[in-house]
Amino acid sequence: xxxxxxxxxxxxxxxxxxxxxxxxxxxxxxxxxxxxxxxxxxxxxxxxxxxxxxxxxxxxxxxxxxxxxxxxxxxxxxxxxxxxxxxxxxxxxxxxxxxxxxxxxxxxxxxxxxxxxxxxxxxxxxxxxxxxxxxxxxxxxxxxxxxxxxxxxxxxxxxxxxxxxxxxxxxxxxxxxxxxxxxxxxxxxxxxxxxxxxxxxxxxxxxxxxxxxxxxxxxxxxx
Numbered sequence: 001x002x003x004x005x006x007x008x009x010x011x012x013x014x015x016x017x018x019x020x021x022x023x024x025x026x027x028x029x030x031x032x033x034x035x036x037x038x039x040x041x042x043x044x045x046x047x048x049x050x051x052x053x054x055x056x057x058x059x060x061x062x063x064x065x066x067x068x069x070x071x072x073x074x075x076x077x078x079x080x081x082x083x084x085x086x087x088x089x090x091x092x093x094x095x096x097x098x099x100x101x102x103x104x105x106x107x108x109x110x111x112x113x114x115x116x117x118x119x120x121x122x123x124x125x126x127x128x129x130x131x132x133x134x135x136x137x138x139x140x141x142x143x144x145x146x147x148x149x150x151x152x153x154x155x156x157x158x159x160x161x162x163x164x165x166x167x168x169x170x171x172x173x174x175x176x177x178x179x180x181x182x183x184x185x186x187x188x189x190x191x192x193x194x195x196x197x198x199x200x201x202x203x204x205x206x207x208x209x210x211x212x213x214x215x216x217x218x219x220x221x222x223x
Contacts, residue, residue: 026079
């Protein structure tokens with residue numbers, strides 16, 4: 001019998017946070033092993049656990065999975081969060097990958113030399129490209145695809161919270177997205193995850209950024 005799911009990553013959001021969210025919504029308990037030193041990362045490499053020398057790494061069902069999208073898809077498929085049929089799944093994937101594109105702009109913010117410029121880019125693309133699309137998609141349906149909760153909904157909800165942390169009132173012109181956000185907070189697992197003391201991670205700070213830079217031997221911020 002497979003043991004508890006184990007996540008190997010930094011003690012911060014990054015690419016693992018969407019996995020934490022999805023496991024939480026799927027009601028799957030998980031443990032975490034935090035990367036804090038270069039030696040830990042090199043041990044994972046020498047053990048052959050990192051296929052492309054990258055984390056996140058998730059131990060689940062006797063497997064050691066890497067690549068964020070592959071991990072998210074596995075969890076979504078296993079726990080019925082990936083659409084009812086092939087056509088729904090491709091729509092879920094399109095929405096999901098769009099959200100990931102936006103979230104990745106936010107993820108690199110702690111490592112960006114020109115943070116004001118990056119914030120301006122995030123805000124403009126969120127308000128001009130991404131949020132209008134989701135506002136339209138949610139003009140009638142409760143969820144994005146097929147009237148059924150999917151990983152894309154979970155990721156969109158996570159992303160809207162991240163945007164609101166950076167830009168107060170960013171959803172003011174997107175009433176459907178704001179209403180969707182309210183519905184998502186009513187899901188018991190999500191409500192618990194939003195409470196203090198959960199495994200949800202706070203906004204990245206200097207300690208998180210410094211740890212990532214040291215583990216990966218990054219010498220300077222991104223341009």
